[in-house]
Amino acid sequence: MARLPRRAPGELDGEALALHEKITSGPRGASMTDEREALVGPFTAMLLSPPVGDALQELGAAIRYRSTLPPRARELAILTVADHWDSAFERRAHESAGRAAGLTEEELATLHSADPFEAAVLTTTRRLLESGDLTDDEYAALDERTLFELTTLVGYYATLAMQLRVYRVT
Structure with a gap:
């Protein structure tokens, strides 16, 4: 409730x-x-x-509407954070955004991509959620601006997921 x-x-x-x-x-x-x-x-x-x-909310708007992360990669990363935190609200909201960005039902269900850049975004997102750090090879897989935007995205959506959990928003 x-x-x-x-x-x-x-x-x-x-x-x-x-x-x-x-x-x-x-x-x-x-x-x-x-x-x-x-x-x-x-x-x-x-x-x-x-x-x-x-x-x-301004940070969230910057992540969603003003970052250089391509929409498909961004939505895959957001959905990966939502899955990690078991955030039903974010999952529902961003599955819709993911479909609009061109993600298939299979990609939404498995949170995988054959695209090398999107796969690197997913790997990096999962690593950040698991350990909060990257190996040198993982760090080198994406350019520094993308890494900055992605680490900000992961932190922002983790914050939202925690707040949604604490306030019991579904």
């Missing part, structure tokens, strides 16, 4: 309402709201501390 109630815009004031409007007017749009226009998933908790929540 969810520990946080979803709050519709009419139940918010000040910074929380401004953050709600920022999230729903951004690239995620209304896809992160329910029938009452209340934020869903990790965005519910972000309203608890609007300054921190805003910084966190």
